[in-house]
Amino acid sequence: MTIALAIPTTRSALIVAGKGIAAPIQMKLCVNNLSHRVSYSTKPNNNCVPNDCYWAKIKARMHKFLSLDQLIQFYDRMGAKQDTQAFYEDPATDCLLTHVDFRNAHQVFELGCGTGRFAQKLLNNCLPQDCTYRGVDVSAVMVQLAQKRLGRWPQRARVDLVTKVGLSDFNECCDHFVANYVLDLMSPDQIRSTLNDAHRMLSPQGELCLVSLTKGQKLLSKSVTAAWRLIHHLNPSLVGGCRPIVIEEFVKASHWKITYNKTVSAYGVPSEILIATRVGSH
Numbered sequence: 001m002t003i004a005l006a007i008p009t010t011r012s013a014l015i016v017a018g019k020g021i022a023a024p025i026q027m028k029l030c031v032n033n034l035s036h037r038v039s040y041s042t043k044p045n046n047n048c049v050p051n052d053c054y055w056a057k058i059k060a061r062m063h064k065f066l067s068l069d070q071l072i073q074f075y076d077r078m079g080a081k082q083d084t085q086a087f088y089e090d091p092a093t094d095c096l097l098t099h100v101d102f103r104n105a106h107q108v109f110e111l112g113c114g115t116g117r118f119a120q121k122l123l124n125n126c127l128p129q130d131c132t133y134r135g136v137d138v139s140a141v142m143v144q145l146a147q148k149r150l151g152r153w154p155q156r157a158r159v160d161l162v163t164k165v166g167l168s169d170f171n172e173c174c175d176h177f178v179a180n181y182v183l184d185l186m187s188p189d190q191i192r193s194t195l196n197d198a199h200r201m202l203s204p205q206g207e208l209c210l211v212s213l214t215k216g217q218k219l220l221s222k223s224v225t226a227a228w229r230l231i232h233h234l235n236p237s238l239v240g241g242c243r244p245i246v247i248e249e250f251v252k253a254s255h256w257k258i259t260y261n262k263t264v265s266a267y268g269v270p271s272e273i274l275i276a277t278r279v280g281s282h
């Protein structure tokens with residue numbers, strides 16, 4: 001026999017509980033007295049769902065990601081304030097600059113270029129004169145800021161707005177594909193798909209240059225990681241949608257040869273730097 005108990009909940013109660021659900025839903029607690037297992041469903045129907053399914057749903061809800069619209073809203077609002085993150089981002093992106101050889105670069109592509117700070121450093125200090133830079137971002141405000149910042153290089157630097165997650169429309173070729181603090185905003189599927197796009201866009205032997213928020217290795221950074229994950233679980237928009245990830249876990253050996261992989265912590269915030277050479281056929 002199955003006993004079903006309907007508990008109406010409110011949006012605010014669920015948000016307080018960290019689920020961030022946008023509309024009132026009914027949760028049903030179903031006690032299956034044959035197996036003595038308890039399961040409940042977020043579906044407003046009378047069928048109990050298996051426990052596995054329930055946990056998958058709860059996990060999916062806890063690891064939710066900002067939608068494209070939410071990301072755009074957040075980063076449009078953030079605008080130039082994004083540069084205040086330099087205190088923990090710069091040590092990691094500077095490490096990337098030190099370990100990637102841009103001297104022979106011809107075409108650099110950057111996903112999620114933000115205000116164009118990294119591109120400015122590249123064009124100022126690292127790229128040869130005949131090298132072009134193309135950045136894209138989903139936030140129109142970021143695109144404007146980056147275009148203004150890179151205005152000194154009208155012939156070499158171009159920044160465009162993209163209107164969707166994913167680079168399936170991009171057929172151009174590049175020899176360096178950069179994404180700093182962008183993959184950590186994406187779902188695992190989006191990360192895998194972005195890395196496939198990078199593989200398609202990069203020339204043979206092209207370099208993948210990634211920096212992302214990651215998990216801590218020492219006491220302070222481990223505590224920061226735990227706090228960050230908790231905040232992200234409660235409300236991802238409080239941390240701009242990003243959460244600690246391990247990029248290495250997404251980098252397939254059939255597509256990439258990792259040449260550098262290190263974690264750098266600044267003020268307790270750990271970042272993973274991963275550089276890989278493209279291998280395999282298109």
Ligand SMILES: C[S@@+](CC[C@H](N)C(=O)[O-])C[C@H]1O[C@@H](n2cnc3c(N)ncnc32)[C@H](O)[C@@H]1O
Nearest residue numbers: 075112113114137138139142165166180181182
């Ligand atoms: C955390 S900021 C990092 C900005 C810059 N890369 C930096 O290191 O300062 C993330 C940026 O990626 C952009 N972004 C997020 N998802 C994106 C996507 N799928 N395609 C392009 N840009 C994206 C956001 O608008 C934002 O400007």
